[in-house]
Every structure is written in structure tokens, then in C-alpha cells.
Amino acid sequence: MAFMKITSPHAHSPGNTGDVMKQVILACIPGLVILSYFFGPGTLINVVMASFTAVVCEAAVLKLRNRPIEFYIKDYSAVLTGVLLGLALPPYCPWWIVAIGSASAIILAKQLYGGMGYNPFNPAMVGYVILLISFPVEMTQWAPPRPLLEGGQALMGPMAALQQIWLGVSVDGYTAATPLDVFKQNEGKLLLENMYREAPIFSNGSWAGAGFEWANLGFLAGGGYLLYKKIFTWHTPVSMLATIVIMSFIFYDGGSSNSGGSATFHLFSGATMLGAFFIATDPVSSAVSTRGRLVYGAGIGLLIYLIRVWGNYPDAVAFAVLLMNFAAPFIDHYTLPRTYGHEQSRRATEKQE
Amino acid sequence: MNQIWPLPGGVHPEENKAQSMQLPLGEISLPSEMVYPLNQHIGAPAKAIVAVGEQVLTGQLIATARGMISANIHASTSGTVSAIESRQLPHPSGMNGPCIVLTPDGKDESIDFERNENYLELERDELLEKIRNAGITGMGGAGFPTAVKLNPRDEISTLIINGTECEPYITADDMLMQTRADDLIKGTQLLAHLLGNPERALKRVVIGIEDNKPDAIAAVKAAAKETNVEVATFPTRYPSGGEKQLIYILTGQEVPSGQLPASIGIVLQNVGTTVAALEAVRDGKPLIERITTVVGKSLGTQRNIRVKLGTPIQHVLKEHAFNEREASRLIVGGPMMGFALEQDAAPVIKSTNCILAPSKQELPDPPPAQACIRCGMCAEACPASLLPQQMYWYTMAEDYDKLEAHNIRDCIECGACSFVCPSNIPLVQYYRAAKGTMRQIAIDKEKSDRSRQRFEFRQERMAKAELEKEAKRAARKLAAEAAKKKMAEAKASAIDATDSDDPAAAAVARAKAKQLSPEEQKGKLERALSSAQSRLEKAQARLAEADEERKPQLESKLKQAELKVQESLKKLKDLDLNGDNTATSNNTVETNEVDPNDPVAVAIARAKAKMNMDPREKLEANIESLKKRLGTAEEKLAVAQAEGSDTAAALQTGLEKIKGKITTVELELAALPQNSAKPETAPIEQDAASVAIERAKAKAAASASMSPEEKMREQVASMEKRLEKAKERLKKAETEDDKNVEAFRSATQKLEDKLAAARGELEALN
Secondary structure, eight states: OOOOOOOSOOOOOSOOHHHHHHHHHHHTHHHHHHHHHHHOTHHHHHHHHHHHHHHHHHHHHHHHTTOOHHHHHTTOHHHHHHHHHHHHSOTTOOHHHHHHHHHIIIIIIIGGGTSTTTOSSOHHHHHHHHHHHHOHHHHTOBOOOGGGOOTTOOOOOHHHHHHHHHHOOOOTTOOBOOHHHHHHHHTTTSOHHHHHHHSHHHHTSSSSOTTHHHHHHHHHHHHHHHHHTTSSOSHHHHHHHHHHHHHHHHTOGGGOTTOOOOHHHHHHSTTHHHIIIIITTOTTTSOOSHHHHHHHHHHHHHHHHHHHHHSSSSOOHHHHHHHHHHHHHHHHHHOOOOOTTOSSOOOTTOSOO | OOOOOOOSSOBOOOOOOSGGGSSOOEEOOOOSOEEEESOOSSSSOOEEOOOTTOEEOBTOEEEEOOSSSOOOEEOSSOEEEEEEEEEEOSSTTOOEEEEEEEEEOSSOOBOOOOOOTTGGGSOHHHHHHHHHHTTOBOSSSSOOBHHHHTSOSSOOOEEEEEOOOOSSSOOHHHHHHHHOHHHHHHHHHHHHHHHHTTTOOOOEEEEEEETTOHHHHHHHHHHHTTSSEEEEEEOOOBTTTSHHHHHHHHHSOOOOTTSOGGGGTEEEEEHHHHHHHHIIIIIOOOSOEEEEEEEOTTBSOOEEEEEETTOBHHHHHHTTTBOTTTBSOEEESOTTTOEEESOSOOBOOTTOOEEEOOBTTTSOOOOOOOOOOOOOHHHHHOTTOOOHHHHHHHHHTTOHHHHHHTTGGGOOOOOHHHHHOTTOOOHHHHHHHHHHHHHHHHHHHHHHHHHHHHHHHHHHHHHHHHHHHHHHHHHHHHHHHHHHHHHHHHHHHHHHHTTOOOHHHHHHHHHHHTTSOHHHHHHHHHHHHHHHHHHHHHHHHHHHHSOTTTHHHHHHHHHHHHHHHHHHHHHHHHHHHHHHHHHHHHHHHHHTTOOTTOHHHHHHHHHHHHHHSOHHHHHHHHHHHHHHHHHHHHHHHHHHHHHTOTTHHHHHHHHHHHHHHHHHHHHHHHHGGGOSSOTTHHHHHHHHHHHHHHHHHHHHHHHHHSOHHHHHHHHHHHHHHHHHHHHHHHHHHHHHTOTTHHHHHHHHHHHHHHHHHHHHHHHHHO
């Protein structure tokens, strides 16, 4: 009688790539809930729209490429890309912003490079950067967080939100500067202490800006869950956050009007935590070895700080991640681990030991 | 508690060890046929020493080791050899190979095993020989001949007995340690004795057991009490039982890449091998049976059995109520590193530690592989600290330089990376394929390197030969040119040298004559002589036949022919004399290694030869020449006195002088025997010789600096002068009616001839 000829190992740990992606999506929930609490349903609508567009685009390209559609959709990577882009976009931005961003992410940044596993850049961040450069006005209008609402003003309801998103019916005065915007515009004007007192976004917040600080905590919690689940290792997020902290200490400047801002401010404003745990840890486009990931994370942290403090953009996670995506293969060549039985680690570029 | 170095990486697959430990160690019935592959080990296959139809007994040697790295094979039951043929092997490739097939007679009659309870008193070599003869090989998997491993060249400081059994499902070693802990300790002591004796530095003997086998640990610890055998336990984690991994866990040392554990003073043996080695020396029992785990949910019974080697796996399965339909596959070994069999006809061999027949729920077919997302879980799991995901990408890209740099050779193929891969990529299979290709590339490269070297060497050799040929050609051309030039020069200088009294010039002239070798010259003259003689004969014949009126004409012709013959004869005679001369000078020349074609050099050589002559010879030669001169002088004096010439007085004094010289030389010669190296004469002689050398040289240089035309002209002029003088003398002699008038006439004639020849040459030159 003939048996199946199968190569070893025969045993296999449970789970597949789809399960990994689902875990990451699950870990986004605390951050999404907090964002929805502070800014209304805008982000949730973004996430749903972006994910839907992403899946549709993925399916369409797979169809064109004659690939099995169900097999690839089931890996949930397109959904995750949509979710991450939706979380990064400003709430209540026009629907076409979301659609263009999501389609660019899937079609340009992922499928044109060969699909799952072959993309050199983080798809969500490519989509985000395309939008930021192409539609700067729409991309820099954030809704005011709940504590900033004046008396009589309420958070936007689902219907009003959909109206604004789909019909462009804007609610008058319903935008506010983010903490990073305020900080950027303050440069050289007020002492940090005074800025914190005078700007409503800071005066209504506890330590790094109303609403945003809590959203960052939500993403930190999600990241903690993923670390616990061993979806990724601690190296990239920890080295990225540590670099930001170190830079903040060096350039804090005693809180003067030219200060780089405190470590707390940098850690809990903007997309720091989302970037550290959900963007920088994207395995496909990051460095592979543990040493490489330390370098890669540190590079992202450094770039975020440099662009935030001395660059033209208030936030920099997308640019920093994309720049380090470029560097990842280079880092990989010089950060091989030391193999058992070898005196020291080798370089990927050498031909003879 | 001893220190344990935790393994980097590693995984925790489901252990599945309980199901086979529910029942005690079992035995199964004899099959209808036993199959013994000739290659059950690493190394050369054994050589069958039984013939088809031969009766064999249990434990009888049926195939002998071929070379050091090989192992004996023994019959595991009594019966008849029914075939020696190609059968399916328990091998990952599923290939067939030569096997001895035995039909058991059911009696299981055994040969007498040579027991020896005092085996430790035996010589070390004798013990090793017993282990070698028993055909013992590593029973953990690889099957390396044990005797070789127990006789390392390096000094061994640590002996590790591997009771880890980290593969899921397998419990054969667990069962062995529980049931035969005492024998395990004795076997360990035996191996320690072999490695530590004599004068070896064995310091540590340790049995390593994973902590998921508490019963085995308890049994072994109890047996090891009051011995120097240490029992180390460590947390369960696959693949702790890998040779290199266990060494690291127990010692913190790493086996250098590409080397054996012995290179760092460590030998590692499996527990089963250890007990088998003990049985070989104590009981005289060869390796004919082993404990094998038979496990899997498609079996009715799951347990460990003591099975005779050579039992076909299908017989083992039948004895355990195997449900074929339920089975997803059939594995020899564990689920991590075992290989799937396509056919169940293959037998149990020395390294078969487990037969796993899982159900379809237990080990389902692998799902299709998804894309690698470089999540790095494989790198976290890798016990060798490799980057499996990078190796996978480079394997796909067939970038073997990068694979080499990523140390793919250090991959132990444990399967931990494939186990954790969320995309279900069969990573290990990619590495196996890449390693195979790299091996092939290395072989091909060596081959092509060798043939390239060969080709380059051939090219070089041919180029060298071509160069040598070219050089020879050039040298020949140059020599030919030089010879031509010299010939011309010698011809030119010879003419004015013939009549010169200068000895050097004479020497040069003689050398010139030698341009044609004496033999050649002689041949030429002889030819001329014979032709002249034949002409003379013809002329005589014609004269005899001729009429009267034509007679005077013919007579004159005859006279001419006669003259010519005489001349030729004379020349030939001269040549014979000269030839002797040149022959001797030739010898000197050769001994002094002088180019015989160079007249100057020849003259110099002759002068030198003169210098080197024995003083006695020199003096004798001197006397002879002086006597000759004396004779001529006396003649001249007589002539002069007869003529009443006024030169008579002068000639008289000259004669006296020569006489005086002869007497001094004769005196010298007389004095010589007492004092062979005469200091007074030698300088004189030397001076004369060196003067001659100098003159010859100067002449040669002068003639070399002159153009041939000028030389000719000079010669002609000098000859004209000499001819004039000769003519005057001839006239004088004729008027005086000298008796020498004939001689004078012939001399003048000769000079005239020569002058005519020289003029002809000069004309030719112009």
C-alpha cells in the first residue's frame, strides 16, 4: 500500500497568516474605541470604508493576475491595511480621500510589487503619504476632541458625519488644530509652560493633548497585547520609543519657546504609539533580525523626532517609516545574528568566511 | 544541580509521549521473512558473506564491514538465506538497495555468545574490537559506527550520554532507561573506561535527560548513585536532543561550524547505543534487536516493542492492528525529523527508533503554503540562530553566495522553523534542496577548477615550447650570419697572412684553411687528384690512338695533366702534414673550449697551448727548430762562401749564434729533470707567446676594422712588391747561374698566380 510522501516536519503549530493578521486587527480595537469616544464616529467610518476599498481593490487585482481570490483575501492583510489607513486619516474627511488612499495602498504599494510579502514599503503609509502630498488641506483638518467642544456644540452624529463625508456638507467651525499643529505653530513664541496653559488642546488635556493622549494609550495597550501574543518581538517598538525619549531629553531645552518638547508630549501625541506598534512592526517591510530591528526602530524614532521638531510637517510617522523601509535591506546585510558554532556574525555581502 | 545553558530558540510541539507508555515493553511474532539492508549505517555498505540457501543461526555474522566507517550485520533469527537482492530501504529517498533476505525457520536457534563479566579487565583495543565486531552503530538516528566514535584522535574531557529524546511521540529511550537503568549506567562506565583509558583527560561523564521523563530520571538517578556518572535534567524543548544542542545545554560550549564534537573534547552517545555496547562486550551479543516505539492513532495498539532487526514494518503494523484507511502517512522516526515512507515493506533497521502511523486528524495533510511575510517567528525558533526567512528568500532566488553567508550549512534541519511558520512554508525542504544544489555546485566547481588548471598548464607549456623553438631559430640565424661574416673576414685576412713570417698571422692563415675542415679539404683535393689522374689517363690513351700531326698538341695537354696531378699530389701531401697539425690544435682547442670557427681564438689557443707545454717538450722543440735553422744557415753560409758574397761574414756570425743557443738550450734540457718547472725559460716563452697572441689579435682587429675591399687592395699591393723582389732575385740567380734558380722560378710563378687570384677577388668585390 502506498502512503503520502510528505517532507518533515510533519507536525505543525496551529494557526496561519490570517490568524496573525486578525490578532493585529483585534489589537486595534482599544485605540479605535477611544478615537470614536473623543472624535465621534468619523474614524470608525474611515476604517470601514478603507477596509472595504482595500478588499475590493485586492480582489480586483488578484482577478486580473489570475490568482485565487479567496485564498489571498482570507489572509486578512488587505483588511489590516485598510484598518491602519482608516485609523491614520482625519475623521470626517471626504469619502474620495479614503478611497484614493486605500486604493493607492493596495494597488500601487502592494499588488504592483507582487502582492502579499513582496512589498518593500508599508502599504498603509504609502497611501497616507500620497494623500498628504496630494490633498494637504483635507488631510490636515482634524475634528476637535470632545473636551474642546463649546457649550451647546455636540459631537457629530452618524448622519451628519455621513453627510459631510459623502456630500461635502461641512459643519461650520468643526475643525481644530492637533497638539502637534499647535506645537509647530508655537515655535519661538511662547514658553512651553505658557503654551500648555493657553492652547485649549493642551489646557483641556492631562499630559499631552486632549483626546490624543488617550488614543495613544489605547494603541499602547493593543501593542502590549500583541507582544504578549508573540505576534512580533519588542525590538522595533521599544527601540523606536526609546530613541524618541532620548532625543526629547537632549533637546528639551528646559521648556523654552524653542524647546523640542517633552518626552511625554512626543510619546503620546500624534501617531507615535500607532506607529510604534502597528506600523513600524509590519514584518514585510521591516528589517528581519533582532539586531536589525533595533537599528530599524531607532532610525524611525530618530526621523520622527527630526521631522517633528525641525521639519515642515507636524507629524512624521509615515515619512520616517517609509524612509527606513528603504534602509531595511541594507540593515539586513549587516545585522546577521551569530550562528551556532561561529565566532562572530557574518555579513550577508561576504562571499567567503 | 548542575548549571544548564538554555537553548536559544526551540519550540514546544505537543509531546504525545503518553500513549505509547501505557503498555509494558512488548514483543511480536516472527515474520515470514526478514530483510537485512547491507547499508544500515553511515559509511560503506557491508559485504554479504553468506550464499543463497545457506542456513544461518541467530547472531551469526552475515555481512562484514567494508573499511573503517562501516559495520557488521548479523542474522537476528535462525533460518535460510532465501535471496540477496534489491529491496526497498527505510530511507527518505524511498530508494531500493541490496538486502539479504532470510526465511526464518521459527526455531530461533542461536550461536553461543561469548560472555565475559570481567570485561573491564580486557585491553582497550580488544573492547573496541568487540564493539566493532558486534556491528554497533548510533541508534539515535544517524547510525555512525560506534567503535570509530569511541576511538577519537582528540583528547576527550566530557562524555555525554543522550537520553533527551526530544522528538514528540518517541519513547523508546524512555522505556530503555526505565527498564534497564543499571545496564545504562554500566554501559556508560564502559564507554567512560574506553575514552578515559589510558592517560586520557576524561573529567565529566553525564547523562542528559529532558524533564518530561520523571520515571526515567528517577530510575537512572537511582542506578547512578555512588558512581561518577552525573544525571542532568533540563526543561523540555525541541530540539534539545540534537547533538550540538545538547552539548551546548550541558556544557555551554559550541561545536565549531563544520567540525565534530571530538574537536572540543566531547563525545556524545545515545542511551540505546550505550546499552548495546555493554551487551556486546559483556554478553558477546551482536546488535540484532532494539526497542522501537510503535505509535499513532491509526493503530489499535500503541506501545514500545523489542523488535528483531530486519522485521518488515508492515509486519510490525499488522501486529498493532493498523488501520490503513485512517492513516494520513507512515513515518519512520518522529514527527519533526522523521521521514515518510511510501511503502511499508521496508524493514526495521539499527536506527529505527519509532514507527509513527498517525491518523488524518492527528497529522492532517499540510495546507497550501501562503506568502512569507518575514514575521521572523522562524528566526525566533531556530536553535542555530539562523535567519530562516532570509534563507528561504535566497533559496527562492537561487542566490547561493547569500545562502553561504547566511550559514545555511549550519542548519540542522530540525524543522522548528517550518513548525512555527504561520504561512505553512515547508522551509526545511527548501534548505535541503539548496544544500544539495550547493554541494553539487561545489563538486562541479572543483571539477572545472581542476580542468581549468590543466588547460592553463597546457597553454603555458605550449607557449614555453614555442618560445624555445623561436629562440633556437633565432640563434641558428645569428650563428649562420656570424659564420658568413667570419668566413669573409678569414678569407680576406688569410691572403695577406700566407707569406707573412708572423707566427700569429700564420696561425690565422692556418685557421682560415680550416674554414673547410681538413677532411673536407682532403676530400676535395682527392677528388681533384682523381679527376686529374683520369684526365691524364684519357690523354695518354688518346695520345696512343692519335695521328702524327695532332701529337704535339696532345703531348702538351698530357704534360698539363701530369703537372696538375703532381700539383694535386703535393697539395694533398701538404694537407696531410697540416691536417696532423690542425688535428692537434683542434684537440687543444676543444679542451680549452674555444670556438674552432674563430681563427683568432684558434691562434690564441695554440699560443696558449705552447705556453702550457711541458718545459721539456718545449725545450726539445726549441732545439729541433734551432737545429733546423742551423742546417739552413749552414747551407746559406756554404752558398754565400761559394759565391764569395759579402754576406758570408754576417751569415757566419748568425751561425755561431744559433750554435751558442743550441748549447744553452741543451744545457737547460739537461738541467730540467732535476727541476721540471724551469723559472728562467718559462717567462721568456710566455712572453714570446703573449707577443704572438697580441700580434694576432691586433692583426685581426685591424683587418676587422678594414673593409674587405681595402684589405684586398692592400694585399694586392704588398704582393706586387713581393713579386717585384722575387723577379729581381730570379733575374740575379739566372745571370749568376744559381743552382737554386729553379726554386726561385717556381716561387715567382706562385706569387704571380696568387696576385692574379687576389686581383680577381678585388675585381669581384668591386
